[in-house]
Amino acid sequence: MTFEGDGGESVPRHRKVLHYHGDEVRMIFFISALVLIVAQSTGAELPLSTIGAVIAAVLLVIAAGVTSPGQSSIHWFNGFLAVIGTVLFGTAAVEHYRAGMSIFDASFAYTEALALLSLIALYFTTRTVRGLTQRSKLS
Numbered sequence: 001m002t003f004e005g006d007g008g009e010s011v012p013r014h015r016k017v018l019h020y021h022g023d024e025v026r027m028i029f030f031i032s033a034l035v036l037i038v039a040q041s042t043g044a045e046l047p048l049s050t051i052g053a054v055i056a057a058v059l060l061v062i063a064a065g066v067t068s069p070g071q072s073s074i075h076w077f078n079g080f081l082a083v084i085g086t087v088l089f090g091t092a093a094v095e096h097y098r099a100g101m102s103i104f105d106a107s108f109a110y111t112e113a114l115a116l117l118s119l120i121a122l123y124f125t126t127r128t129v130r131g132l133t134q135r136s137k138l139s
Contacts, residue, residue, distance in 0.1 A: 006075070007025070011124075016039060019127055019128060019130065019131020019133055019134070019135075020069045020128055020131060020132075021124035021125070021127050021128045021131075022067040022069060022075065022078075022128055024124045025064070025067060025078055025082075025121050025124045025125050025128070026064040026065075026067045027063070027064075028066075028117050028120055028121040028124070029060040029063055029064040029078070029081070029121060030060070030064045031063060031117060032043055032085065032114060032117045032118065032121070033056075033057035033058075033060040033061045034057075034065075035110060035113055036048075036053050036056055036057045036060070036114065037053070037054070037057050038110075039106075039107075039110035039111075040053040040054070042110075043069070043107060043112040044106050044107040044111070045096070045107035045111075046089075046092070046107070046110065046111060046114075047088050047089065047091070047092040047111070048088075049091065054105050055112075056085075059081065060081065063077060063078055063081055063121070072129075072132045073129045075125055075129050075132060076129060078121070078124065078125045078128075079125040079129060081121075081127060082118050082119075082121040082122035082125050084118075085114065085115070085117070085118030085120060085121070085122075086118040086119045086122055088118075089112075089114040089115035089118055090115040090118070090119070092111045092115075093108065093111040093112040093115045096108045096111055119122050
């Protein structure tokens with residue numbers, strides 16, 4: 001702890017790590033876990049069973065909780081989760097749309113939202129992994 005300003009105790013300032021997007025991935029995974037649970041609770045047609053949706057939500061929350069710039073292996077795992085989510089929910093969303101499901105149908109909306117959240121998480125995770133691998137080469 002450091003003392004700054006009026007003598008109050010404060011937390012040291014957070015240092016920005018170049019190309020680290022784990023904070024964004026953490027929030028996307030947490031939001032995805034919430035969407036999964038809500039979608040399953042409302043009876044949306046997801047490509048997962050009830051236990052599969054709950055386990056996926058738990059995995060997303062755990063991955064979000066342990067994501068840190070100091071651990072490169074978690075970012076590879078996050079990438080794996082994002083790829084699985086993108087393929088699983090992206091495929092289901094396209095199948096729902098091609099089957100004539102309305103874009104206003106809750107099942108389509110939840111599936112599409114999860115596919116897009118997974119795709120965005122994949123982008124940020126890829127940027128983080130790239131930054132971590134480049135940093136080790138540049139050091």
